[in-house]
Amino acid sequence: MNALEAREITVRFGGLVAVSDATVEVPATGFTGLIGPNGAGKTTLFNVVGGFLAPERGRVLLGGRDVTRTAPAGRAKLGLGRTFQRLELFGRMSVFDNLLVAAEAGASRLGLAADLLNLPVRRSEERRCARIALDMLDSLDLGWARDRRASDLPVGTARILELGRALCRNPSMLLLDEPSSGLDSAETEVLAGLLRRINAERGVSILLVEHDMDLVMDVCRDIYVLDFGRMIARGAPAQVKADPAVRAAYLGEEDDAAPAAPAGS
Numbered sequence: 001m002n003a004l005e006a007r008e009i010t011v012r013f014g015g016l017v018a019v020s021d022a023t024v025e026v027p028a029t030g031f032t033g034l035i036g037p038n039g040a041g042k043t044t045l046f047n048v049v050g051g052f053l054a055p056e057r058g059r060v061l062l063g064g065r066d067v068t069r070t071a072p073a074g075r076a077k078l079g080l081g082r083t084f085q086r087l088e089l090f091g092r093m094s095v096f097d098n099l100l101v102a103a104e105a106g107a108s109r110l111g112l113a114a115d116l117l118n119l120p121v122r123r124s125e126e127r128r129c130a131r132i133a134l135d136m137l138d139s140l141d142l143g144w145a146r147d148r149r150a151s152d153l154p155v156g157t158a159r160i161l162e163l164g165r166a167l168c169r170n171p172s173m174l175l176l177d178e179p180s181s182g183l184d185s186a187e188t189e190v191l192a193g194l195l196r197r198i199n200a201e202r203g204v205s206i207l208l209v210e211h212d213m214d215l216v217m218d219v220c221r222d223i224y225v226l227d228f229g230r231m232i233a234r235g236a237p238a239q240v241k242a243d244p245a246v247r248a249a250y251l252g253e254e255d256d257a258a259p260a261a262p263a264g265s
Contacts, residue, residue: 001064003028003173003205006049009058011041011229018044019229021058024207026173031199031206033216036226037249042209043085043177045226049207050082050175051075062173076106081171081204083162085178091151095142095161098150099133099168106169136164140194156187160194167198173205174198180212188212192219217241225249
């Protein structure tokens with residue numbers, strides 16, 4: 001069973017076709033890339049998968065379950081995690097507290113009644129969430145920054161913290177929106193190793209949207225290419241890199257095999 005399927009997705013904004021009949025599949029424990037030039041429709045498709053945008057046509061399945069009309073919070077409960085291109089951290093909170101909040105957000109036994117009555121289950125769950133946050137600090141080598149405010153972190157560390165927050169909810173499927181944005185080459189190399197480890201050791205399926213082609217080709221096993229809202233290629237990194245339609249989309253090369261391009265976003 002695939003961890004994620006976005007089948008024949010079409011999105012229009014008025015008369016503008018942002019995504020047209022696009023399909024993406026991420027196998028269980030798979031590591032899949034979604035690339036394309038600026039304006040290709042990647043963010044639009046990503047927002048459909050994440051539940052932030054409803055498609056005009058098509059379906060989204062998570063672990064075989066249709067979640068097309070399910071809100072982002074509902075998808076998160078079903079195992080979908082996400083990071084954003086723009087860092088979304090609690091800047092005034094410590095690194096540890098950022099992770100703790102994420103762990104508590106995924107705790108099913110925390111609620112208003114437990115809070116008001118200070119039930120034993122509340123205290124037990126608080127200890128469990130604290131252990132999750134501490135384990136994540138150790139797993140991501142962030143122990144040195146435990147008490148530092150998130151707003152004081154260098155960008156590379158902040159990106160890792162955001163990834164850690166997503167992992168604190170123990171997702172089975174992770175959407176990564178340009179996680180290397182703002183990183184230098186050394187930081188990107190560290191990120192690549194971390195993503196491989198998360199995929200291999202935790203068995204988390206990953207869909208990566210990224211402009212850094214070296215990173216995509218390095219970590220992804222399967223790659224989809226969008227151009228003007230249409231899927232123009234899919235395959236292993238070497239296959240996609242050599243595809244004439246892909247070269248035409250990125251480099252503007254003339255290629256008779258490249259499909260006609262409708263309006264995109």
